Amino acid sequence: MESAAVEIDGSIMEGGGQILRVSAALSCITGAPINISKIRAGRSTPGLRPQHLSGLQLVSDLCSGRLQGAAIGSSELSLVPGKIRSGTHTADTQTAGSVCLLLQVALPCTVFADAPSQLTLKGGTNAEMAPQIDYTVKVFKPIVEKFGVHFDCDIRMRGYYPKGGGEVVVTVNPVKELQPVLMTDRGSITKIYGRAFVGGVLPFKLAKDMSAAAVRTIRKEIKELYINIQPLQEKDKACGNGNGIIIIAESSTGCVFAGSALGRKGVYADKTGIEAAEMLLRNIRHNGCVDEFLQDQLIIFMALAKGRSQIRTGAVTLHTQTAIHVAEQLTRAKFTITKCEDEKSSNVTFIIECEGSGVTNPYL
Numbered sequence: 596m597e598s599a600a601v602e603i604d605g606s607i608m609e610g611g612g613q614i615l616r617v618s619a620a621l622s623c624i625t626g627a628p629i630n631i632s633k634i635r636a637g638r639s640t641p642g643l644r645p646q647h648l649s650g651l652q653l654v655s656d657l658c659s660g661r662l663q664g665a666a667i668g669s670s671e672l673s674l675v676p677g678k679i680r681s682g683t684h685t686a687d688t689q690t691a692g693s694v695c696l697l698l699q700v701a702l703p704c705t706v707f708a709d710a711p712s713q714l715t716l717k718g719g720t721n722a723e724m725a726p727q728i729d730y731t732v733k734v735f736k737p738i739v740e741k742f743g744v745h746f747d748c749d750i751r752m753r754g755y756y757p758k759g760g761g762e763v764v765v766t767v768n769p770v771k772e773l774q775p776v777l778m779t780d781r782g783s784i785t786k787i788y789g790r791a792f793v794g795g796v797l798p799f800k801l802a803k804d805m806s807a808a809a810v811r812t813i814r815k816e817i818k819e820l821y822i823n824i825q826p827l828q829e830k831d832k833a834c835g836n837g838n839g840i841i842i843i844a845e846s847s848t849g850c851v852f853a854g855s856a857l858g859r860k861g862v863y864a865d866k867t868g869i870e871a872a873e874m875l876l877r878n879i880r881h882n883g884c885v886d887e888f889l890q891d892q893l894i895i896f897m898a899l900a901k902g903r904s905q906i907r908t909g910a911v912t913l914h915t916q917t918a919i920h921v922a923e924q925l926t927r928a929k930f931t932i933t934k935c936e937d938e939k940s941s942n943v944t945f946i947i948e949c950e951g952s953g954v955t956n957p958y959l
């Protein structure tokens with residue numbers, strides 16, 4: 596007999612697409628059916644958008660699930676998961692919807708499959724309000740490896756707003772269970788590097804201007820490190836026109852942070868570079884071990900791991916609090932957040948602690 600569905604309120608807290616991704620992935624992994632209502636109710640375009648729909652269809656495909664009510668604009672849907680299937684799976688947002696957000700929902704599921712999976716994900720690789728693919732590879736990947744999650748990502752084609760057309764192929768190895776992670780000591784920043792790109796017909800000068808402005812901005816605060824932000828012209832491997840920048844900082848204790856921005860019509864390239872640099876500086880100033888985005892992206896892995904994880908962060912985001920809320924609804928994980936004031940500096944950090952639910956892969 597099917598167990599009763601867990602009711603998920605899609606309008607709660609952050610009220611965005613992340614509630615769908617965390618709840619669908621956990622439904623797939625734990626086998627608990629879910630009903631989601633009031634999907635993205637507070638957003639200017641409520642209901643499912645193409646990226647959310649293809650992410651949910653991908654999860655349903657991964658777990659041989661029964662997905663009902665899912666269409667563009669839907670405000671309610673249900674998912675009854677089945678067995679997780681390894682092998683090849685494809686998802687296409689058919690827009691510039693982010694492939695990284697497709698991976699965000701699919702990766703935790705494939706980790707609990709019976710054999711390796713290969714995901715072909717199509718859409719935007721460097722899209723607004725989402726990780727750039729370079730973030731997923733350079734920041735997210737080394738940190739989820741600490742939980743035991745291993746994947747490879749082949750960027751076949753880059754795609755930008757509004758055309759999309761990007762494609763990445765991700766291979767994931769399954770694991771028996773995830774291990775907890777301790778990241779409480781930020782250490783010192785040892786390396787800062789990045790890429791500033793133009794794709795399509797945009798002039799290379801934009802890449803050089805973004806890079807130079809970003810380096811100048813970081814230099815005002817960090818003088819002792821060599822900063823290499825490589826200007827790049829994406830030629831054959833880019834669909835449409837786009838420009839952007841990502842700057843990555845690594846610490847002596849293995850923490851990784853980023854600041855990023857994408858070019859917009861009418862915005863000077865310098866400004867895009869400065870925006871990314873300021874984001875990076877803001878994220879290394881607070882002395883936490885993750886940036887404002889990685890925080891929410893790690894919650895699901897903390898909830899699934901066997902044992903106690905602790906991660907020091909800057910201000911806890913609403914995305915993080917929302918992910919915690921959904922994870923506690925669907926697993927036995929218990930989270931606590933403790934504020935830490937450092938007397939020597941004026942820094943305030945938080946420790947997000949989680950007693951993970953210790954989900955075991957039944958297929959291995």
Ligand SMILES: Nc1ncnc2c1ncn2[C@@H]1O[C@H](COP(=O)(O)OP(=O)(O)OP(=O)(O)O)[C@@H](O)[C@H]1O
Nearest residue numbers: 611612613635638724725726727730855888891892
């Ligand atoms: N600049 C960035 N770098 C890295 N990750 C980012 C960045 N911007 C956003 N993210 C991540 O992208 C995800 C966005 O989730 P969110 O629910 O806001 O998006 P969504 O699915 O597009 O839904 P909605 O349109 O409802 O907001 C979060 O995990 C967030 O951490």
